[in-house]
Amino acid sequence: MRAREWAVAATYGDPTDYDVPALPAWRVERGACGDLAFAATDGEEPFIAAANPVRVRR
Secondary structure, three states, X not given: OHHHHHHHHHHOOOHHHHOOOXXXXXXXXXXXXXXXXXXXXXXXXXXXXXXXXXXXXX
């Protein structure tokens, strides 16, 4: 639900004007083999990682 609120609020200006919190800034790491990991800030352990990510259609 939060993603939908952010998308609608961003369409009409700054989401924080509509009491929707700003999206967090994440660090994205890609390994040599194509693995992918997201972490909150530099120096922190990734909170989610994929060893073999695949592109999907929605």
